[in-house]
Amino acid sequence: MNFNAIYQLAKRIPRGRVITYGQIAKSVRLPGGARAAGRAMANCPVGQAIPWHRVVGAGGRLLLSEPNVSLQRKLLEAEGVPVAERRILDFAVRQWRPVRRRA
């Protein structure tokens, strides 16, 4: 699969903002939906400066497992994103929406 489009989009996520797997899938019209986006991130290549920690589940939930979820939380808080146990508090405001031309 060519997940490149996803990684490119991920790179555009502004610091201090987040996006969901579902949104990504929708934005790049990824066949397979959110789950495919999840696979892409799980396969996320290191060394390409991809802010993987800014990708969360629907509703602003952190879906990773330990110990990665702890790291994600740490990274998010480091850029000013408040996180409760496994959930972004003001998700509605923190959510980033990529610019897409014409619905």
Added chain:
DNA sequence: CATCTGACGACCG
């Protein structure tokens, strides 16, 4: 070929 397993998400009780 049958199952299981995920960095998913919408729905329902």
Added chain:
DNA sequence: GCGGTCGCCAGAT
């Protein structure tokens, strides 16, 4: 809020 179902899909066993 929580747990279960279902649609979705690629790989691994």
